[in-house]
Amino acid sequence: MLSKDVDFLGLLKTGMSSTPVGVVLVNAQSADMPIVFANQAFFDMTGYCKKEVIGNNCRLLQGAATNKNTVKAINKALRECRYGKFSILNYRKNGSRFWNQLTLSPVINSEGVCTHYLGFQQDVTKEREQEALLSYQANHDLLTGLLNRSALDDALEQRLFSANLANEFVVVMCLNLDEFKVVNDGLGYKVGNELVKQVAERLKRLLAPRDLIARLNGDEFALVVFDCQCYRQANKKAHEVLESLLKTFVIDSVPLHISGSIGISCNQRFNERAYELMQEASIAMTEAKSAGRNTWCWSHGQPNNILSSEVAVNLRYELSSALLDHQFELFYQPIINLNEGSVRSYEALIRWRHPEKGLISPGLFIPIAEQTGQIIPLGLWVLRQACADVLLMQRETGRSIPVAVNISPLQFRREDFFEIFLDVVSEFDLSLDLIQIEVTESLLIDGSSKAIDLVEKFRSVGVKVALDDFGTGYSSLSYIRSMPLDKIKLDRSFIKEIDTDLKSAAIVKAVVDMSHSLGLKVVAEGVETESQLDVLARYQCDYVQGFLFSKPLPLLDIIDRS
Numbered sequence: 001m002l003s004k005d006v007d008f009l010g011l012l013k014t015g016m017s018s019t020p021v022g023v024v025l026v027n028a029q030s031a032d033m034p035i036v037f038a039n040q041a042f043f044d045m046t047g048y049c050k051k052e053v054i055g056n057n058c059r060l061l062q063g064a065a066t067n068k069n070t071v072k073a074i075n076k077a078l079r080e081c082r083y084g085k086f087s088i089l090n091y092r093k094n095g096s097r098f099w100n101q102l103t104l105s106p107v108i109n110s111e112g113v114c115t116h117y118l119g120f121q122q123d124v125t126k127e128r129e130q131e132a133l134l135s136y137q138a139n140h141d142l143l144t145g146l147l148n149r150s151a152l153d154d155a156l157e158q159r160l161f162s163a164n165l166a167n168e169f170v171v172v173m174c175l176n177l178d179e180f181k182v183v184n185d186g187l188g189y190k191v192g193n194e195l196v197k198q199v200a201e202r203l204k205r206l207l208a209p210r211d212l213i214a215r216l217n218g219d220e221f222a223l224v225v226f227d228c229q230c231y232r233q234a235n236k237k238a239h240e241v242l243e244s245l246l247k248t249f250v251i252d253s254v255p256l257h258i259s260g261s262i263g264i265s266c267n268q269r270f271n272e273r274a275y276e277l278m279q280e281a282s283i284a285m286t287e288a289k290s291a292g293r294n295t296w297c298w299s300h301g302q303p304n305n306i307l308s309s310e311v312a313v314n315l316r317y318e319l320s321s322a323l324l325d326h327q328f329e330l331f332y333q334p335i336i337n338l339n340e341g342s343v344r345s346y347e348a349l350i351r352w353r354h355p356e357k358g359l360i361s362p363g364l365f366i367p368i369a370e371q372t373g374q375i376i377p378l379g380l381w382v383l384r385q386a387c388a389d390v391l392l393m394q395r396e397t398g399r400s401i402p403v404a405v406n407i408s409p410l411q412f413r414r415e416d417f418f419e420i421f422l423d424v425v426s427e428f429d430l431s432l433d434l435i436q437i438e439v440t441e442s443l444l445i446d447g448s449s450k451a452i453d454l455v456e457k458f459r460s461v462g463v464k465v466a467l468d469d470f471g472t473g474y475s476s477l478s479y480i481r482s483m484p485l486d487k488i489k490l491d492r493s494f495i496k497e498i499d500t501d502l503k504s505a506a507i508v509k510a511v512v513d514m515s516h517s518l519g520l521k522v523v524a525e526g527v528e529t530e531s532q533l534d535v536l537a538r539y540q541c542d543y544v545q546g547f548l549f550s551k552p553l554p555l556l557d558i559i560d561r562s
C-alpha cells in the first residue's frame with residue numbers, strides 16, 4: 001500500500017468519525033473482509049462497541065429474517081468491485097431488528113486496486129414502517145381492516161385472469177346489510193361501526209385463505225369465493241353468509257338483529273372483467289333487496305321479473321332452508337299408453353311440504369327458485385330423488401318403468417348440466433333410458449343451436465326428451481322440426497276444451513298428425529274426462545296423463561297400486 005493511500009484512509013477515518021451516518025470500512029484485500037474502522041454513528045445504531053466490531057465481518061448484523069437474496073446481491077457487488085445500494089433487514093446486538101439502507105462504495109487506490117470498501121448505513125425502519133402503513137391505508141378499509149374497493153378490483157382482476165385461463169369457477173358476491181340505516185340513525189354511528197366490524201369478522205370466518213373480502217362502503221361488502229365448484233356450492237356459501245348474519249349481534253350489551261341481501265355473479269358465462277362481475281353482482285344485490293331482503297339473487301345478465309306478492313317474498317328465503325330441512329318430496333303421475341291402457345312412464349312432480357303453510361304448489365315456488373338460482377340445487381335434488389325412487393320401484397314391483405323429470409331452462413343452460421346428469425344417473429347405476437327429461441319451449445327459443453346440440457347429446461346416450469307445455473308459448477312448428485325430440489306434451493289448455501271447442505280440437509289433431517309425420521310421439525296433459533279421452537283416441541294421440549287416470553301420488557302409493 002502506498003503511503004499516500006494510507007494517509008488518504010487516515011483522513012477519511014477522521015472525517016467519518018463524527019458524521020451522523022453509520023460508516024464502516026472493510027479491508028477488501030483480506031479474504032473475510034474484516035471491518036477495520038467503524039464510526040460512532042454505527043456503534044449507536046447497532047449497539048456494538050469498537051472491540052466487538054473491528055476484525056469481524058459485517059455479517060454479524062445479519063439474522064434469521066435477513067433476506068438471503070439481498071445478501072447474495074451485496075456479495076456480488078463486492079466481488080465485482082461495484083458501487084451498490086441495498087435495503088437489508090439487520091439485527092442490533094440486543095437482537096432487535098432494523099431496516100438498514102446500505103450504500104457500498106469501493107475504495108480504489110492509485111494503481112486501480114480495490115483495497116477497501118466503505119459502507120454507509122442508515123436506519124430507515126421508521127420510513128419503511130411509514131411506507132408500509134401508507135400502502136396498507138391505500139389498500140384497506142381502516143374500520144374493518146378488510147380490503148377497500150380499489151384494492152379488491154386490482155386483486156380480482158389479477159386472479160380472474162388466471163382463473164379464466166384455468167377454467168376455474170369464480171363467484172363474486174355483493175352483500176348489503178338490510179336496514180343498516182335504522183341502526184346507524186337510531187343507535188348512533190358508533191354502534192353502526194361496531195356492527196360493521198363484527199359483521200366483517202363473521203364474514204372472514206366463512207372464507208378460505210385464498211378468497212377475497214372487501215368493504216366497499218358503509219354497509220356493503222364484496223366476497224370473492226374461489227373454492228366453489230358449481231352454482232350449488234355458491235348458493236350454499238350465500239346461504240352460510242345469510243345464516244351467519246342472522247345470529248344475534250351484541251353491542252354494548254344490546255342485542256341486535258340484522259339480515260343481508262346478496263347479489264351473485266360468476267365468471268361462467270363469459271370471461272368477464274373484474275369490474276363487470278362486480279357490477280352484475282351489485283345489480284343482482286338490489287334485486288335481492290327488492291325481492292324482500294335476507295335472500296340472494298343471481299345475476300342472469302337479464303332483468304328478473306320480480307315477484308311482488310308477499311307470499312313470494314317470504315318463500316324466497318324459506319326455500320333455501322327447505323332443501324336442507326328435507327321439506328321437499330317427489331310425487332309421481334302415471335303417463336298411460338292410450339292404445340294399451342297401461343302405464344308407460346311416470347312424471348316426477350315436486351312438492352314442498354312447508355312446516356306451517358302445508359303443501360305449496362310448484363307453480364308458486366318453481367318460478368321463485370328460478371329467479372334466485374335456487375332451482376339449480378333443487379333440480380339436482382329432484383334428479384337424485386327420482387333416481388333413488390326408480391330404484392326403489394324396481395325393487396318393490398320388479399318392473400322398470402321410466403320416470404320423466406322436469407328440467408328448468410336455467411338448469412339446462414348450465415355448461416355442466418349434461419355431465420352432472422350422467423354422473424347422478426350412474427351414481428345410482430341406472431340405465432339411461434329410465435330417466436327421461438321434459439324441457440320447455442322457452443329453452444329452445446333463446447338457446448337455439450346450443451340447446452339443440454344438447455338435446456341431441458341426451459338422445460345419443462339414450463335419454464328421452466319431451467317438449468313440455470307445447471302450445472302455451474311461442475309454439476313455432478319450425479322448432480319441432482329442427483329439434484331432435486322424442487315426445488311433445490300438449491298443454492292442458494288445449495285438452496280442456498277438446499270435446500267442446502272445435503278450434504281446440506282442430507289444433508290438437510293438427511299437432512298429432514304433424515308430430516307423427518316427424519316421427520314424434522304426443523302426450524296429452526290434463527285429461528280429466530272420458531269424453532276428452534274419446535276425442536284423443538280418435539285422433540290417435542299416443543299417451544295420456546291426467547286426473548282421469550291418477551293425480552300425482554307419493555311414491556309409496558304408486559308402488560302399492562302397481
Ligand code: C2E
Nearest residue numbers: 349350362363366382406407408526527528545546547552
Ligand atoms: P307441468 O310440467 O306441466 O306438470 C303438469 C302439471 O299438471 C302438474 O302440476 C300436475 O299435477 C298437473 N296435472 C296433471 N294432470 C292434471 C289434470 O288432469 N288436471 C289438472 N288440472 N292438472 C293436472 P304441478 O304438479 O302443480 O306442477 C306444476 C308445474 O311445476 C309443472 O308443470 C312444472 O312445470 C313445474 N314442476 C313441477 N315439478 C318440477 C320439478 O321437479 N322441476 C321443475 N323444474 N319444474 C317442476
Ligand code: CA
Nearest residue numbers: 347406438468
Ligand atoms: Ca312436465
Ligand code: CA
Nearest residue numbers: 468469489525
Ligand atoms: Ca306440462
